[in-house]
Amino acid sequence: MVLSGKRILLIISGGIAAYKSLDLIRRLRERGASVRPLMTTGAQEFVTPLAVGALAADHVFTDLFSRQDEQDVGHIRLARDCDLVLIAPATADLLAKMANGLADDLASTVLLATDRPVLAAPAMNPHMWAHPATKRNVETLRGDRIRFVGPMAGEMAESREAGVGRMAEPLEIVAAAEALLSDGPKPLAGRRAIVTSGPTHEPIDPVRYIANRSSGRQGHAIAAALATLGADVTLVSGPVSIPDPFGVKVVHVERADQMRDAVLAALPADVAVMVAAVADWRVASAADQKIKKHPGESIPTLALTENPDILKTVGHHTMRPKLVIGFAAETQDVENNARAKLDRKGADIIVANDVSPATGIMGGVRNRVKIVAHSGIEQWPDLAKEEVATRLAAMIAERLKL
Numbered sequence: 001m002v003l004s005g006k007r008i009l010l011i012i013s014g015g016i017a018a019y020k021s022l023d024l025i026r027r028l029r030e031r032g033a034s035v036r037p038l039m040t041t042g043a044q045e046f047v048t049p050l051a052v053g054a055l056a057a058d059h060v061f062t063d064l065f066s067r068q069d070e071q072d073v074g075h076i077r078l079a080r081d082c083d084l085v086l087i088a089p090a091t092a093d094l095l096a097k098m099a100n101g102l103a104d105d106l107a108s109t110v111l112l113a114t115d116r117p118v119l120a121a122p123a124m125n126p127h128m129w130a131h132p133a134t135k136r137n138v139e140t141l142r143g144d145r146i147r148f149v150g151p152m153a154g155e156m157a158e159s160r161e162a163g164v165g166r167m168a169e170p171l172e173i174v175a176a177a178e179a180l181l182s183d184g185p186k187p188l189a190g191r192r193a194i195v196t197s198g199p200t201h202e203p204i205d206p207v208r209y210i211a212n213r214s215s216g217r218q219g220h221a222i223a224a225a226l227a228t229l230g231a232d233v234t235l236v237s238g239p240v241s242i243p244d245p246f247g248v249k250v251v252h253v254e255r256a257d258q259m260r261d262a263v264l265a266a267l268p269a270d271v272a273v274m275v276a277a278v279a280d281w282r283v284a285s286a287a288d289q290k291i292k293k294h295p296g297e298s299i300p301t302l303a304l305t306e307n308p309d310i311l312k313t314v315g316h317h318t319m320r321p322k323l324v325i326g327f328a329a330e331t332q333d334v335e336n337n338a339r340a341k342l343d344r345k346g347a348d349i350i351v352a353n354d355v356s357p358a359t360g361i362m363g364g365v366r367n368r369v370k371i372v373a374h375s376g377i378e379q380w381p382d383l384a385k386e387e388v389a390t391r392l393a394a395m396i397a398e399r400l401k402l
Contacts, residue, residue, distance in 0.1 A: 118145075
């Protein structure tokens with residue numbers, strides 16, 4: 001219970017995602033945290049202080065010039081009397097104020113006055129998130145040690161709008177807060193880790209591509225678990241719709257060759273965990289234009305060529321990490337296929353699982369894995385992917401001590 005007894009100042013700013021703050025308050029409190037809410041004027045247009053205060057069981061702060069709240073310089077008290085300042089949602093407007101040191105309302109004044117960790121969960125239209133001004137502001141804030149969770153890709157509240165800009169889900173924000181406030185042991189402090197995650201997309205033409213059903217949940221969870229134990233983690237991620245894990249350097253790629261190049265650029269490292277479901281083949285020569293279907297013409301033939309084997313490349317590299325872990329997603333003969341990969345790929349451990357459609361593992365939230373090593377095979381029970389990640393990170397920490 002990392003959040004038990006922690007005091008969180010929750011700043012709710014004015015975006016449609018403010019409705020998620022109600023569930024976020026509940027999730028934080030059920031983990032033992034106390035939540036003190038602060039709402040901007042815009043936030044009050046989406047959710048009411050009455051609802052927020054009822055769920056938080058605390059006074060809701062809204063006004064910089066409140067005679068009652070400011071009689072003891074309340075904004076300074078708010079800025080300091082907490083363990084974490086959490087902004088959810090963090091609008092483009094509030095991020096811009098933070099980046100430029102503005103203090104024209106209660107939220108921006110508190111953020112300028114606080115000396116506590118700040119975690120922001122951005123939420124805005126995809127065009128606003130991608131705007132150069134927002135990008136500059138976010139980079140400035142990262143340099144100021146503001147931490148971010150999200151945003152996610154998906155459908156927006158606006159009709160026919162989609163892209164990166166959705167606020168992270170409440171449980172994802174809670175996980176980021178737990179990681180930031182965790183004061184547990186850091187056995188991987190000073191260690192460098194590389195993790196790959198998600199699928200790769202191998203283009204056929206500008207519209208179509210070869211891919212698989214990997215969601216990236218397992219790889220992202222492993223990267224987050226290693227970071228929680230103190231590792232300096234580089235996550236090389238294929239195209240996914242889940243947010244970047246907290247406290248991790250993320251390199252986004254699309255194709256297998258890009259993923260290989262990013263992994264090699266991240267060497268040297270102490271451990272490499274190759275979780276990504278990399279496409280085995282790609283089209284030998286992708287078309288420059290969309291391949292059109294014409295009545296009466298024969299079906300086009302796609303000539304395939306083999307993609308780089310990233311696990312094998314790392315396992316036999318001159319800068320090979322001390323510990324190399326691969327994943328084997330199989331639909332039959334799981335153990336034998338995993339054993340065969342150990343030597344062929346140059347791995348120390350293969351984490352094997354059955355991803356047959358009936359299991360629901362590929363793209364799902366749970367996993368059942370076997371840890372295959374030269375010393376034997378260990379079967380783990382059916383677990384949430386986050387628990388698989390926690391166990392694997394602990395195992396990595398133990399093996400790196402040897």
